Amino acid sequence: MPSNQTLSALRTFVAERDWDQFHSPENLAKSISIEAGELLECFQWSPAYDREQVEAELADVVTYCIHLANKIGVDLDEIVMKKLESTKAKYPVDLAKGRMTKYTKLAEAPE
Numbered sequence: 001m002p003s004n005q006t007l008s009a010l011r012t013f014v015a016e017r018d019w020d021q022f023h024s025p026e027n028l029a030k031s032i033s034i035e036a037g038e039l040l041e042c043f044q045w046s047p048a049y050d051r052e053q054v055e056a057e058l059a060d061v062v063t064y065c066i067h068l069a070n071k072i073g074v075d076l077d078e079i080v081m082k083k084l085e086s087t088k089a090k091y092p093v094d095l096a097k098g099r100m101t102k103y104t105k106l107a108e109a110p111e
Contacts, residue, residue: 001076001077001080002062002066002076006066007066007070010063010066010070014067023067024071025068025071028064028067028068029068031064032064032065032068035057035064036061038057038060039054039057039060039061042054042057090103091103091106092106095107
C-alpha cells in the first residue's frame, strides 16, 4: 500500500491547492471510473501499449483510490486484506486453480 511519504505528499498537494472541497466520495468515485477508462484506452486497439502512458494513467487511478480511502476513513491495507479473505473463500485453490470460472460455477465440471 502507499507509503507514509506518498500519503503525506498527496495530502500536501491537495491541501496546497484547497482541492479537498471538491473531493466528495461521489466525485472521487467518478474520477476513479474516468481514469480507469483512460487506462483502458491505452489498450483499446492493440495489446501493445506505451508503458509511460499506462504508468501515468495507473497512477491517476491509484491516486484517486487513495484519496477516496482517505476521505471515507478506511485503511487500504485493512480493506484489501479483508477482501482477499472473502475472495479466498469464494475461490478455493482446489476448485479455482488454473480456471477463470466465476465462483458460482466452480463446483461444476471443469470446462
